[in-house]
Amino acid sequence: MTETSLGTRRPPRSGLGELLTVFRGHESLTRSDVAEVTGLSRATVNQRLEALLAAGVITPADGQAPRRGRPAGRFAFNAARGILLLADIGATGMTAALCDLSGNILQERFTPSTVTDGPEVVLPAVQGLFADMLAATGHQPDHVEGIGLDVPGPVDFEAGLVISPPIMTGWDRFDIRGWFAPRYPCPVVVEKDANAMVFGEHRLVHPDVANMLYLKLGTGVGSGIIANGQIYRGADGAAGDIGHNQIPIPDDAAEPLCRCGNTGCVEAYAGGWALVRDLQAAGLDVTTVDQALDCIKAGDATAVRLARRAGRILGAALSDAVSLLNPRVVVLGGQLAEAEAHLYAGLREMIYRRSLPLATRHLQIVPSQLGRRAGVVGLGYLVADHVFDPVRVEQALSA
């Protein structure tokens, strides 16, 4: 008998990883609660609770008065035992955050930065924000139990590598984990930005929605997918690429060139960079996506017309995605989602006109509740799930 003939061989299991997952899913639990939720015997519950207490990963919670026999006592996941550091790296700015082990954000920083400057410039800037937040909260580097970064490009999630990014010069297969290793002895999670964002909206705003799509309207156009309750990354980490769908517009003389090299892509009309280009061509003094957004908000006629066109194009692409994925919720996020009404009218119209009724009958199309924080919020949950994955906990506690 060989090991491969039997598939994955499991080590003897202590059940501690799974029990910690139960605590992470509840505010606090008594011994009786644990027995009831898990179906374990009282003896087993007591034994495993002692192990988790000894490891410091759960802690006695604000107690109620003991009732009879063994003290009832409540126990809770020890979210304050350490911290996580997170950075949402956008095309033109980054948000960094420090959160507890449950993903609750305790500190946050924003700074302009240019992702195309490459990892040797951007990662030191990230580290600067991390050090700043550690100092502000009185934490040491060895309190850091996990690090999470998201980037505007495809990611090999298992390997923690940015792969063939269309716009992120210098990041292709750069060893991000290796860069952080000497600074923090902890796991490093790397994720595509829209995946972190959809995960944040899913866990904090729409926890009961198993199938949702997050449309990121920033410098580029991308999306993140929750399928059957999980982040859907696809075979190469490239899933969610909706920005390069080609939506021909009947009356458009010449389809605009996209930065991918094709013409007529969604992003070539509706991406922030394309709006900046088109506003400049119309003679407006605009160089950033935020300035383009300001023009739309101020009601500039050209900007509003371009935003409405962008809405219709996005709606056409979204209607195809809605037909294929049948999500319950579509979240509109990213800077340009703040253009609101000018964007949404055409977008909704196209979806309801083109998709079949069954897919749109219960569909909710909503703005992001987390706004520019969606990335770091999602990263917090993602890194916590990774650090406290039952198999990892099992290995750590049995070592």
Place this chain on the structure above:
Amino acid sequence: MTETSLGTRRPPRSGLGELLTVFRGHESLTRSDVAEVTGLSRATVNQRLEALLAAGVITPADGQAPRRGRPAGRFAFNAARGILLLADIGATGMTAALCDLSGNILQERFTPSTVTDGPEVVLPAVQGLFADMLAATGHQPDHVEGIGLDVPGPVDFEAGLVISPPIMTGWDRFDIRGWFAPRYPCPVVVEKDANAMVFGEHRLVHPDVANMLYLKLGTGVGSGIIANGQIYRGADGAAGDIGHNQIPIPDDAAEPLCRCGNTGCVEAYAGGWALVRDLQAAGLDVTTVDQALDCIKAGDATAVRLARRAGRILGAALSDAVSLLNPRVVVLGGQLAEAEAHLYAGLREMIYRRSLPLATRHLQIVPSQLGRRAGVVGLGYLVADHVFDPVRVEQALSA
């Protein structure tokens, strides 16, 4: 403490359901194998094996000579203890099959039928094939441990109901389970056809591919999705609807009307019904999709031109789906997939031209290996997974 405050409450677990799942995943196992795979103690292994043997769900397998001490003895999932009945109900014909409890097909029947005749006509025809196959194999109705049906329309999988089908007159929310209940006392699984087909290709042909798309080219155009190793059904069972994406063709004077009421849908060019319509308009004597297929195979100039156009339209829609889902494999199935070369050239060209390189670099575009059997093969695995779901087994064996 209320139950809801703790989420789902688990009953005490015997572990029998999970152990049976281990047996279903292996040809046969000794007691030592089981201990090694599960990490359970020998005493626990012996106790659970006895329970599964007593229930008849595992059986001693062709033994090797005992070595030392307790006989080594091999045990295997008892796939011959009962049977499953399956029916893949297409728009114009149905395939029925009888398989063992591992999903191995033992009998198969095909008969023309018209899904729009409604369940009161189609289900008796299904039952006729089922009774015929039972008689042919000497099985009684109480040997049937599960029934599976797939249909060309959206399905509420949990409820086992066809929901708002665009073409299936009379099936909307028809109580399929209730219809079979007096005949067979067993679970009934109802699935969308393309989902059953992609599951068949996944489990039998591409078991290691976690993300794949099955394009069904029949009377209509639909697709089935495997995401993160699971069937992806979407929020309303409507996922995979790629046939009503609208792909405008620049030089097309008037976009053809689709049977959904919109114009310019993929299906209105590339669906079997649309090819029949266009061949008739060109003066050919064609009334069925199979006849249209024969025209293409025979090299009729009009039919070949229409097939090539269909390939380009399908390729455009598929390239958007490939960008969004980043599958490792796209399987082309359904009757019209047999048109092969005439369809594939334009289809491949459009995908590789439009999708970004990362999504196509490792993409495989392959014809269905299972052909017209994909539906029943997938149903067999699906029903077996449902009947032997660990929670269901747990409940059955502890009752």
